[in-house]
Amino acid sequence: MCGIIGLISEQEFTLKEAFMKLKKLEYRGYDSFGYYDTEILIKKTGHIDIPRKNKKSKIAILHTRWATHGGVTDYNAHPHQSCDKNITIVHNGIIENYQELKDDLIKRGHKFRSETDSEVVAHYFEEKLKTKSIKESCVDFINEIKGTFAVLLIKKDENRIYALKRDSPLVLGICNNKNILASDIYAFSDISDEAIFFENDEFAIVEKDNYMFFDQHGKKINKKIQKFLWEQEESEKKKFRHYMIKEIMEEPKVVKRLLFSFKTEQKSNFNKFIELIKKSKKILFIAAGTSYHASLLGVYYLHECGIEAQTLIASEFRHFATIDKETIVIAVTQSGETMDVIDGLKYAQKKRAKIISIVNVPYSTIQRMSEVSLNILAGQEVCVAATKSFVNQVTILLAIAKEFGFKINLDTLAPRIESMLKQENKIKKIAAEIYMKNDIYVLGRGLSYPVAREVALKIKEISYIHAEGMMGGELKHGTIALIEKGTPVIALISNKDYDMLSNAKEVEARGANVIKVANELNGDINVPTSNDGKFGVLAAIFGQLLTYHMALERNLPIDKPRNLAKSVTVK
Ligand code: F6R
Numbered sequence: 001m002c003g004i005i006g007l008i009s010e011q012e013f014t015l016k017e018a019f020m021k022l023k024k025l026e027y028r029g030y031d032s033f034g035y036y037d038t039e040i041l042i043k044k045t046g047h048i049d050i051p052r053k054n055k056k057s058k059i060a061i062l063h064t065r066w067a068t069h070g071g072v073t074d075y076n077a078h079p080h081q082s083c084d085k086n087i088t089i090v091h092n093g094i095i096e097n098y099q100e101l102k103d104d105l106i107k108r109g110h111k112f113r114s115e116t117d118s119e120v121v122a123h124y125f126e127e128k129l130k131t132k133s134i135k136e137s138c139v140d141f142i143n144e145i146k147g148t149f150a151v152l153l154i155k156k157d158e159n160r161i162y163a164l165k166r167d168s169p170l171v172l173g174i175c176n177n178k179n180i181l182a183s184d185i186y187a188f189s190d191i192s193d194e195a196i197f198f199e200n201d202e203f204a205i206v207e208k209d210n211y212m213f214f215d216q217h218g219k220k221i222n223k224k225i226q227k228f229l230w231e232q233e234e235s236e237k238k239k240f241r242h243y244m245i246k247e248i249m250e251e252p253k254v255v256k257r258l259l260f261s262f263k264t265e266q267k268s269n270f271n272k273f274i275e276l277i278k279k280s281k282k283i284l285f286i287a288a289g290t291s292y293h294a295s296l297l298g299v300y301y302l303h304e305c306g307i308e309a310q311t312l313i314a315s316e317f318r319h320f321a322t323i324d325k326e327t328i329v330i331a332v333t334q335s336g337e338t339m340d341v342i343d344g345l346k347y348a349q350k351k352r353a354k355i356i357s358i359v360n361v362p363y364s365t366i367q368r369m370s371e372v373s374l375n376i377l378a379g380q381e382v383c384v385a386a387t388k389s390f391v392n393q394v395t396i397l398l399a400i401a402k403e404f405g406f407k408i409n410l411d412t413l414a415p416r417i418e419s420m421l422k423q424e425n426k427i428k429k430i431a432a433e434i435y436m437k438n439d440i441y442v443l444g445r446g447l448s449y450p451v452a453r454e455v456a457l458k459i460k461e462i463s464y465i466h467a468e469g470m471m472g473g474e475l476k477h478g479t480i481a482l483i484e485k486g487t488p489v490i491a492l493i494s495n496k497d498y499d500m501l502s503n504a505k506e507v508e509a510r511g512a513n514v515i516k517v518a519n520e521l522n523g524d525i526n527v528p529t530s531n532d533g534k535f536g537v538l539a540a541i542f543g544q545l546l547t548y549h550m551a552l553e554r555n556l557p558i559d560k561p562r563n564l565a566k567s568v569t570v571k
Contacts, residue, residue, distance in 0.1 A: 001066035001565045002078075002092035003028035004170075005187055006152040006161040008208045009178035012056040019050040022062040024186045027384055027566035028092075029066025032077035036061050036088045038156055043077035047560065058208065059159060061152045063090035066565040069098070070115030080119040082126035083111055089125075089153045091118035092183055093168035094570055096147035121151055138164055138203045139218040148339070148569075150198075152181055161206045165198040168569055169337050169365055172196045172204065172211060174225060179206050184337070184361060184567070185228060186380060196223045197363055228363050242558045244383040244462070248544050249421065251391045252414040258377045258392050259410055262399060272372045274403045276356055280328035284321060284353075285311035286344045287332040288568070290386040290457060291393060295332045296450035297536050298397035304532075305404040315571070317344030325352035332397075333357065334381065334389040335567040336364020343571060345369055358396050360389045383559045384566045385462050387544045390454065391417070391537055398533045408533040419528040420538045424545055426525060430515055431549030434488045440465055441479070441489045441507075442543070443472040445500045447536050448492035455490065455543030461561050463550040472503030485511030490543075493518040494527075494535040517542050 003025025007018055015035070022033065026048050033049075035042040037057035048064060063078035070076040078090045095101070098117035101124060106112070110123040121141075128137035134155060141151075141164060148167035155162070163170060163181050173180040173188035173195050180188045181204075185195055198204070201216040213223045240246035262270050277283060283302070285295035295311040302309045312320050321344070323329065329348040331341050336359040345355055345366065359367045360376035367373040374396055378389040395413065402408055434440065440459055444452030449471050456469030470479060472491070483489065489512040491504035501521075508514045516523035517539050519530060527538045551558045 001029050001068070001567060001569045003064040003183045004090045004092050004150055004152055004181070005062040006163065006181035006206065007060045007178065008159070008161050008206055009058050010208050011177060012058055015051050015053055015055045015057070018057070018060050018062060019048060021180070021182075021187050022064055023048055023050070025183055026064050026560075027382060028183060029064050029565045030560050031067045031072040032065045032074070034063045034077045034079050034090070036079040036154065038154060041079060041081070041088070043074050043079070045072050045074055045077060059154065059161065061088065061090045061154055061161065068094055068570055069117040075114045076116050078118060080114060080116065080122045082122040084126060086156045087122045087125045087129075087153060088156070089118070089121045089151055091121055092150045092569065093148035093166070095120055095145060095149065097145065121149075121153075125153065134162065135205075135214070135218055138162060138214070139216065142166070142201050142203065142216045150183060159207065162203065163198070163206060164203040166200045167339070167342070170198040171363075172198070172206065178208060179211060181206060185363065189228075193228055194225050195228060195363070196225055197368065226363060242383065242548070244385060244387060244548050244558050247381055247383055247388045248541065248548065250379070251388045251421070251541065252417045254378045254388050254392055255395050255414045255417060258395055259399070259413070261375070261377055266374060269372050269374055270399070273356055273374055274400065276328055276354060276372060277400070280354065281326035282323070283307065283309035283328055283330065284323060285309065285330045285332060286314050286317050286341055286348075287311065288314045288338050288340050290390050290454060291332045291334060293450045293454035293457070294390055294393035294397065295330070296453070297394050297447065298332070298400070300447045300450065301397055301401035301406050301533060302404060305401055305406050307404050312344070314338065314340035314344045318347045321347070323348055323351045323353045327351070327353040329353045329355050331355065331357040331359070331366050331370065332393055333366055334360040334376065334378075334386050336361045336366040337567045337569050338366070339569050339571050341366060342369070358393055381566070384561055384564050385458060390540060394537050394540070401533070406533060408531055413534055413537065416529050416534055416538060417541060420541045421545075423525060423542075427542060427545040428549045430524065431546050432553060434513070435463065435465075435550040435553040437488050438466060439482070439487060440467040441483070441487065442467060442469045442492070443475065443489060443500070443503055444469070444492040445472045445497055445503070446494070447532050448494050448497075448500070448539060451536050451539045451543070452490075452492055454540050455492075455546070458543050458547040459550070461564060462547045462556070462558060463554060464556060464561070465550065472500050475503060476506065480507065480510070483507050483510045483512050487512045488515060489513065490515045490517060492539045493521065493523065494532055495530065496520050
């Protein structure tokens, strides 16, 4: 959450060029944005608005915010400055001891302009610089600050950017005649494939043609430049109205690319992955949100092959996981930066469990924490809601389950997805019938239960309609009291699952408007597969299209739903 960028260059760049880079990180938060280049400071609420000014610079720091401490106001937007305006910073993370530091700085005469935790960083350095060098101040910062941070700092009289990191992501992109610091590689992956990833408690001094890295004691360290491979998707929406629908339509293509990679560049990692699972005594997935739903499907598929596995929601992992060195923990994540997942993995590391992962963003923190990691290869997902990355996560889990005996022909998955996408108009009609409703229930059993939860999550986050994804069998234990005449209930029925059919009948008898998404029987939407594995993927795609069209009818900001961010880097 929050995206930060630092640019330092031999040649001048325009304000527009700098903001175009920030735009690439807007998915990390879009409450407010800001810019500083030693001459001008911009701080504004709302989505990034590229200034028309014809201004050029050789140094700048930028920020796009997802608010945590302090409301969405111009004052709370980053960058923040010290009292003397000599120090300007942008920050991603949470300074946990900010109140204590702030009280002390106020006593020393500092005046604060915002309600944020981040502003203390600027005043902290201003105070330190009264007695110490900037490098010594960086060392003190790393040792005295509690919490998480990726900080970029400009000292007005110097032509360099100071960068400090703990737990929040930070990477240095090595580009021709310029260096770019950023929360992730998207900021520069169009112009460079070389980067240096910061590890925790490191800081760097970055100049236009030079950089130096230091550890938490101020000792110089040598860092390796990593060459990264990134499937750069066409970043323009082109004929599509929204990224969401563009990304849904890319699903057949990314599935094919992923399956091909298992025979080619990912073959060896895939085999290692399977070997590690086979050797472990206990298999535990960890994930959040949509990725959790994918992992739940993974558990189902493995269970079908007689393999015991469990999944836990990342934010509760510590409280419910019993693990030891014979446990394998499999993280499933699009961004590879979700703080709840990182936190759970740290706990697993302490217990000496093995960590492997399924990740979309290469070189992300979670990938770097893993012994082996499989790339999801969905390409960049710009829309905040996960769609194609979910499909590829599930495809990986199906491929893994297949190694343990799950019956599926994955070669026909992409064509089946194409057939599902062709039903868009039918789904659009259903959306037009129900988009004004206040509540929608989605029911599933067995493999369709995780999908029911995923469909409901998509409906909530994109269409802003309250939705519940439930086990069909659990409904009668309470929630059925909420079913009234006309309440939409989506029933996901795979292979004439009679228990699920009965659950659909039970709500129908109480006047619900039941929408049957089924194979092997005449549903409102016919899922073109007889395979349970593929049913999961295709029914989820039905949900993606339904949500998209309901949100269109409601005229909502589909790609950037309120209050959300794509990379959730706070606990
Ligand atoms: C929903 C969505 C979120 C993410 C969740 C985990 O569409 O995108 O629920 O799935 O925040 O994120 P990752 O997969 O990046 O760990």
